[in-house]
Amino acid sequence: MQVFAKPGQVKITMIDWLLRWLSPHICEGCGQVGDSLCERCNFYILKHRWPKCLNCRCLMTIVERAPRGNLCRDCRRRLPFARAFVVGSRTKTLKKLVGNYKYFSRRESARAIAGLLSAILPEELPDLVIVPLPTIPQHIRERGFDHMKLVARRLSRQRNLACEPNLLLRTDNISQHSANLRERAKQAAQAFTINPRRPMPTRILLIDDIYTTGATVAAAAKLLKKHGAKEIWLGIVARQVDRSNK
Numbered sequence: 001m002q003v004f005a006k007p008g009q010v011k012i013t014m015i016d017w018l019l020r021w022l023s024p025h026i027c028e029g030c031g032q033v034g035d036s037l038c039e040r041c042n043f044y045i046l047k048h049r050w051p052k053c054l055n056c057r058c059l060m061t062i063v064e065r066a067p068r069g070n071l072c073r074d075c076r077r078r079l080p081f082a083r084a085f086v087v088g089s090r091t092k093t094l095k096k097l098v099g100n101y102k103y104f105s106r107r108e109s110a111r112a113i114a115g116l117l118s119a120i121l122p123e124e125l126p127d128l129v130i131v132p133l134p135t136i137p138q139h140i141r142e143r144g145f146d147h148m149k150l151v152a153r154r155l156s157r158q159r160n161l162a163c164e165p166n167l168l169l170r171t172d173n174i175s176q177h178s179a180n181l182r183e184r185a186k187q188a189a190q191a192f193t194i195n196p197r198r199p200m201p202t203r204i205l206l207i208d209d210i211y212t213t214g215a216t217v218a219a220a221a222k223l224l225k226k227h228g229a230k231e232i233w234l235g236i237v238a239r240q241v242d243r244s245n246k
Helices: 014-022 039-047 062-068 073-078 092-103 109-120 137-143 147-159 181-189 215-226
Strands: 083-089 129-132 168-170 192-194 203-211 231-239
Touching: 039 083, 039 092, 039 109, 062 083, 083 092, 083 109, 092 109, 092 203, 092 231, 109 147, 109 231, 129 147, 147 203, 168 215, 181 215, 192 215, 203 215, 215 231
Parallel strands: 083 231, 129 203, 203 231
Antiparallel strands: 168 192
16 A cells, blocks of 8 residues: 655655654654655755766766766767666765665665655656666675665655566675775676576666766676667666765
8 A cells, every 4th residue: 555745755655654653763864753864855965966977977967968867978888878867976965874774774764765766767767677786695694685676676666667676696795895996897797697587678777876986887787788688777876976985
């Protein structure tokens, strides 16, 4: 059963509503009791959306972003993505929201993060299938869940899109947190395999939480295309702006 919010807000389930009443959460931005991201802080993040190319960080106008999202013409030619969308820079409230969700198992933040991704996607979407970038097994054991799979399922319900959370599989157990650009590219090329038991969609929305060098999502997208995907869209929650902001 679903409870529909006001126009522009994320739909919530009855279970979400009961949990918020029985065990209220704290907004990661302002500390207000009620949600992991209150309406005001959610609005602030979306008001200050990432205005640049995801890859080269050149400033893009609204007109330029219309056909490709956060992907300039030159980077679109070089990268395996048809369109890319970024919520914001990895700073302030967004950094705290993603960090506490990812590193401190704040599972309730999955709905807010999925809502942010939903808000930056076009209102009208083609038949995309959501595919999350899988987490390494070590981090799943530490957190007790795959954080991007949870976001993918939430986003799937919010936008009425199909979801294939197990299409991509990790073949490594190496964290790229401290790796440099060359190391990330080398690790990413060997990090994934395709689940042969799952059908390959024609159009995919690949989602991940943080974009730093782009090596990991690019490697995943190339693998998906190699196995039959025709078009890859990319959804990113936070763009790393400074190595010191990890």
